[in-house]
Amino acid sequence: MVRFRGLHIVAGIVAMGVAAALGTIMGLNNTAVFTSSCVVYVAVSLFVQSRLAKFRTPLQGLPQHLPDGVPLERTAERTSECPAEQLPSGEGNAA
Numbered sequence: 001m002v003r004f005r006g007l008h009i010v011a012g013i014v015a016m017g018v019a020a021a022l023g024t025i026m027g028l029n030n031t032a033v034f035t036s037s038c039v040v041y042v043a044v045s046l047f048v049q050s051r052l053a054k055f056r057t058p059l060q061g062l063p064q065h066l067p068d069g070v071p072l073e074r075t076a077e078r079t080s081e082c083p084a085e086q087l088p089s090g091e092g093n094a095a
Contacts (some may be wrong), residue, residue: 012045
């Protein structure tokens with residue numbers, strides 16, 4: 001069974017609808033209703049995402065918390081000492 005990963009988005013959309021309905025009932029103009037609804041969407045979706053992240057199991061194969069003093073292994077070493085050789089030439093940029 002595939003996990004649904006967009007629950008925070010759904011919760012934000014529902015909260016946005018509730019905020020829009022409350023703003024209309026309170027007599028706010030359309031700009032105020034839209035702005036407050038967007039703020040509520042962002043706040044609720046970030047809150048739900050942080051809460052769900054605490055309960056989800058960590059992905060297998062990814063490094064977990066490292067003890068203090070343990071350095072991370074580097075995946076690629078530098079090929080030259082001069083970093084200027086690795087910079088792009090800038091060709092093809094639309095100016």
